[in-house]
Amino acid sequence: MRVKSGRADRGSTPARTVREHRNDDRHAAVAAVDGQWLVRGKDGRLTAYARHPEGLLRWTETRPGGPEWSGPDLFVIRHLTNLSLAQGADGYVHFLGRRCVPKKDTQPVVDVMHAIQYQSGRALSGWHSLGNPRRNTDQAPGMGAPAGVVSPSGLVHFFVRTAAGGVMLRRDDKDGKWESWHNMNAREAEDGMAVTLGASGAVDLLVQGPGKAMHWRQTSANGGFSREQDIPVQMAPASVTALETAPGRCTYYWTDPATGGVVAYRLGGWVVPLGGTPAEGPVSVLRAVLDGYDCTVLAHRDADGHVMLAACGTENEGGGLWWSPTGERTDMPPALAVDSVGRVVVGTIGADGALYIARQNAEPGLAMAPAERV
Numbered sequence: 001m002r003v004k005s006g007r008a009d010r011g012s013t014p015a016r017t018v019r020e021h022r023n024d025d026r027h028a029a030v031a032a033v034d035g036q037w038l039v040r041g042k043d044g045r046l047t048a049y050a051r052h053p054e055g056l057l058r059w060t061e062t063r064p065g066g067p068e069w070s071g072p073d074l075f076v077i078r079h080l081t082n083l084s085l086a087q088g089a090d091g092y093v094h095f096l097g098r099r100c101v102p103k104k105d106t107q108p109v110v111d112v113m114h115a116i117q118y119q120s121g122r123a124l125s126g127w128h129s130l131g132n133p134r135r136n137t138d139q140a141p142g143m144g145a146p147a148g149v150v151s152p153s154g155l156v157h158f159f160v161r162t163a164a165g166g167v168m169l170r171r172d173d174k175d176g177k178w179e180s181w182h183n184m185n186a187r188e189a190e191d192g193m194a195v196t197l198g199a200s201g202a203v204d205l206l207v208q209g210p211g212k213a214m215h216w217r218q219t220s221a222n223g224g225f226s227r228e229q230d231i232p233v234q235m236a237p238a239s240v241t242a243l244e245t246a247p248g249r250c251t252y253y254w255t256d257p258a259t260g261g262v263v264a265y266r267l268g269g270w271v272v273p274l275g276g277t278p279a280e281g282p283v284s285v286l287r288a289v290l291d292g293y294d295c296t297v298l299a300h301r302d303a304d305g306h307v308m309l310a311a312c313g314t315e316n317e318g319g320g321l322w323w324s325p326t327g328e329r330t331d332m333p334p335a336l337a338v339d340s341v342g343r344v345v346v347g348t349i350g351a352d353g354a355l356y357i358a359r360q361n362a363e364p365g366l367a368m369a370p371a372e373r374v
Contacts, residue, residue, distance in 0.1 A: 006277045028352060030050075030353065031051040032051070032335075033050060033146075034084040034145060034147070036336075037286065039085070045064050045121070046061045046345065048060075048374075055058055055076040056074070056083065057072040059071035059077075059355045066339065077115070080099055082146070083096070083098075084096050086158070091116040093111075094114065095114065096113070098146060103177045107133060111131055111132045112133055112170075129226065131181075133162060138212070141163070153174070154191070155222055158171070160223075165187055167183075167214075184205075186209075192207065193205065194250075195241045196242045196244055196284075197244075199244065200248060202248075208235050211233075213235065215227075236254065245315050246293065249266060251265070251279075260278075261277065262278055279303050284335050286336040299326075328348045330348045331349075345358070345360070357371060357372055
């Protein structure tokens with residue numbers, strides 16, 4: 001698939017918003033949100049999120065398809081070490097954060113914080129603590145970052161790694177109450193989870209471990225989980241991500257520690273090398289229609305911070321793909337989305353902490369216009 005860059009051509013905590021700091025360096029992003037941080041709302045507008053020392057930053061398209069944006073808006077929630085999001089079919093965006101509050105004479109208090117954005121550009125709900133599966137034990141500070149999904153019925157599922165290498169699940173129920181923690185009976189879990197919601201509404205979970213990946217599948221939407229066979233593979237730390245590429249079937253992507261390149265894998269198949277030289281963390285993956293074909297788009301930053309882009313026919317990685325530089329540099333993972341008119345969009349956070357957006361242009365293949373600072 002032809003890829004061409006435009007640059008080459010050329011408890012409860014109340015939410016508080018501070019609006020429109022476009023030229024204010026005090027409101028620059030310092031870290032990316034884990035996973036897919038560029039999403040499209042029910043009204044067709046894209047929204048981008050990043051972390052700030054005081055909490056969450058948000059930029060929102062002023063109308064579907066842009067190009068103008070509002071923000072950044074700041075939502076205060078202190079002491080976050082990680083933040084991820086999960087969007088439901090209703091458009092609601094759920095935020096799941098790992099919070100670590102230091103204490104003077106004892107170990108820090110570590111818990112998962114949750115908030116909801118109900119509509120694009122609107123205020124967030126208050127932040128509420130969802131606890132820690134090892135609360136009041138020596139293991140509490142070792143809890144990992146949460147990763148989650150939202151079922152078609154709107155129920156949130158999220159997972160965390162424990163200090164002892166276990167994996168715990170917590171989810172809400174139909175009455176809006178949170179169930180107790182559920183032990184997934186894992187051992188030796190490491191940082192790195194790929195949580196995917198299939199078209200059937202069932203959740204697929206892959207967790208990195210030493211020389212293996214542990215795999216669970218939900219037996220039905222909102223149902224229990226079945227432990228599948230471990231996959232005997234080597235993965236670079238916290239590099240795995242996943243994408244449903246056919247009904248009920250995921251393609252998993254990670255960095256091979258031996259070669260330093262990206263690979264793709266589907267259950268029952270072979271590990272397919274995709275090349276590239278990604279920096280730490282997972283690649284961003286997306287399905288999009290390019291020239292009338294169902295394609296998979298991938299983006300990562302290389303060891304020097306250059307943002308690299310590639311595309312191939314979905315589940316046709318064996319046909320080859322070529323990484324092309326976008327011309328942007330970043331210290332944070334890029335994000336991918338499709339806007340309201342079907343264009344692929346690449347989002348990056350620059351060295352200045354600002355949001356940069358590049359959109360697909362009208363040329364054949366995956367040709368990107370130059371990125372613009374929001």
